[in-house]
Amino acid sequence: MKTTKALTALAASTALFGALAGPAGADQGTENDHRPASTYTVTFENVTAGQWFTPPNFAAHDKSVRVFRPGSRASTGIQALAENGGVPVLAAELALVIDDAGQGVSGVGGDGPIAPGESVSFMITTDEASLSIASMLVCTNDGFTGLDAKALPKQAGHTRTFDLHAYDAGTERNTELRA
Secondary structure, eight states, X not given: OOOOOBOEEOOSSOOEEEEEEOOTTOOOSOTXXXXXXXXXXXXXXXXXXXXXXXXXXEEEEOTTXXXXXXXXXXXXXXXXXXXXXXXXXXXXXXXXXXXXXXXXXXXXXXXXXBOTTOEEEEEEEESOSXXXXXXXXXXXXXXXXXXXXXXOOOSTTOEEEEEEEEEEOSOSOOOOOOX
């Protein structure tokens, strides 16, 4: 039986790190100022001992866009990602959200699963202020990890590192049974 509930955080342990680096010429204005396009290197690293991840979906967007919100119902794209690795479903959903907002960039970082201890790096060019990332926790029935609407660095050479948490999309009953 499938029910859709609100997203809930699983254990508060670290799932992975993401490092962002701004390029030369990045805007140094305020968060409300229009930012010129800048190129960022994003590194998505699996620091778990035994959990695999799908390639991460990402979106650089206006700070008003939310990809997921703990305590709220999971979107169709997050549900598809968390339940069965629906990377293309979430990618299509993010592209629509970005198009509706008028600007931004979205995509998938990498082309295969990310094993424990491995990482994937990719580059994005955007004039938007926020970054979101989501990836399925492969050995779960509806778990994922992610970063929602975190500010990109404004100055060249600055980096941001985030510890990401694991979330339960709330779409399947957690029976913990092998079957």
